[in-house]
Amino acid sequence: MPRSPAIQFVSAGLSQPKKRDHVLARRQLYLNYGALTLASQLNLNGHGVHLRHGEHEDPDTFAERLFADGRLPSAWPLMVSMPSFYALSWTQAFCRAVKRRDPKANIVIGGRWVTGPDPAWLHGLIPDADVVVPGFGEPRIWGILGLPSPQGTGDGEAPPAFGLHHRLVDGFERFQPSIETSRGCGMGCAFCEERGIPLSRLRDPLRLAELLAETVAEYGNGEIHPYFQSSFFLPNPRWATELQRTIRDRDLAVPWRCETRVDGLKPETVAALAASGLKVIDLGLETASPTQVRAMRKARDPERYLRAASQLLEACAANGVWVKVNVLLYAGETAETLAESQAWLDQHAHAIKGVSVGPVVAFGPPGLAGPFLRDLAAHGARPVDEGSAASTGVTQLHLSPRIDQAEAERLSLELSRRYMDADAYFDLKSFSYYPRGYTRGDFDRDVADCDAERLPFRVAPYSGATPCQPA
Known part of the structure; x- marks a missing residue:
């Protein structure tokens, strides 16, 4: 052959x-x-x-x-x-x-x-x-x-100068495109793989607009929803205003999505970003419990952290930006800490499009996962399988003496359903992750084939159940 x-x-x-x-x-x-x-x-x-x-x-x-x-x-x-x-x-x-x-x-x-x-x-x-x-x-x-390295090859610490050639992907039309905007984070969160990797500079707004125009052309001017890839999207007001001007001048009316921390993106930048096409933010809240904020090392001042989150959510709501909030059930979780997070989310539900909830998982082989697992153990967690780090690189956890893995999964689904119905789930998933052309009719047929108890959104009207009480 x-x-x-x-x-x-x-x-x-x-x-x-x-x-x-x-x-x-x-x-x-x-x-x-x-x-x-x-x-x-x-x-x-x-x-x-x-x-x-x-x-x-x-x-x-x-x-x-x-x-x-x-x-x-x-x-x-x-x-x-x-x-x-x-x-x-x-x-x-x-x-x-x-x-x-x-x-x-x-x-x-x-x-x-x-x-x-x-x-x-x-x-x-x-x-x-x-x-x-x-x-x-x-x-x-x-x-x-075995090829000679061309001049200008980067070291990987920042996005390369060129953009992605999506047509190299078999069936590229099915995928929503990506434009990488920065790399790294360096904010020190205990669970994050990029906690010690410095955040690179954002791409220049002019270059980002050029890459966006190239991506639109790649897809034959069809509707696309690019993901501006960055673990910590951190534009300042001046950058956001320049991006707005550049995109307006090029007539690039393209809705896009990004990911950031709740205490990173400032409310005053949201209006310019929304005018540039920002439609969805994946917001790494993780928890609204001061105890768990400290345990995760998300911030030294939980009150300031949560105040910044509130302000950002209000700015997004005022500018028509959908917010998908990420919530992480962490080691040492209790009914009290979950109730704190739920109360905060209830207070801000009007500004939340949907939530993604799941328990913490330790990734990596023993040499990498070991220190993190010891840190989690200090907060009351323990592995479901002591040998899984060595055999799979994925260690599932019992979060605390009161909340084992099965209970954490139940609580995750219940908390997610409290804030997200089928409409919101479809809007968020179809924006970025479902195949382009996947319709609401396709979705409804698939929902009918699923066990509703395994879905993270409400199929029936919300019953008012309180998920934060462990069974």
Whole structure:
């Protein structure tokens, strides 16, 4: 069988969804913009490249399709990107399937959050991989492929100068696009992988507008909802005003989404951002309990933190920006701390489009997860499975003596349903994560096929139940 001259990237799929396994969760698409950055970099330098996402497809079937389509075998190493530890079992099966068909395949595993902590550990779990590459891929990809590194190759600490070439993605029309705006965070939250990584500067507003225009053209001027990728989107008023002016001058009426902290984005910047197209903010509140704010190391002054959150929510509501609030049930959680968060959310429900609630999880092999697990234990949490860090890189937790894993899941679903109905859930998911073209009719049919007790939104009218009381 002849070997393809193109470089094949694969974004590892999931054997089952991260949180809850139902048909709606399996509809979601996550563009692997890290892998696409590398593919775009190679394509800009004259190399043929493809990127295919594993999604929730069976890994053996997925591998067979790559061979049937002529993408494999390849004259180049097969580049497999693991976006999370949840992708481990899928990646193991996929690599085995590739090696069965092509024993000479050279499989390279990347994905900085998964490969960086302990490459030897990961290699031991994926023996069919030939190389495990830690850290950022941009400065390393050339050596991996045996190519000379072009001038201007970045170190990975900030977004590259070029934008993403979405057409390199198989079926790119199904995905909402991404535009990377900054990297890092450095705010020190106990649970965050980027707590010690400094925040890079935001892209220049003019360059961001240019990339937005290029992305619109890539999609043939069809409706798109780009995600401005940044773990901590932190524009100041001057930057926001310049972006508003630049987008207005270019007539770029494109709604977009971003993620930020509640105490980062200032209320006075929201109006300019909304005028620039900002429609959805994923807001990392995590908790409204002062005790848990301190336990998470979200802020030194919980009252100031929550006051900033209130002001930002009001500014978003005044400017028509949807807010999806992230809530994290943390180690040491009690009925009292949950009641504090619920009372705060009740007070601000008018400004909240939806919520995403889930219990804390420890990621990584023992060397990485160990210190975090000890910190969680000091607050009363304990692992569900002591060996899961070594075997999977994902450690589920009993949050406290009163709230075990099952109870934490029940509380998460109940709290989410308190603030989010089917309309809000569909609006938020279809904006960024459901396939473009996935309609409300499609959604309603899928909801009918789901167990309503496993869904994080209200299908029936809200009953007024109080979720913060452990069963």
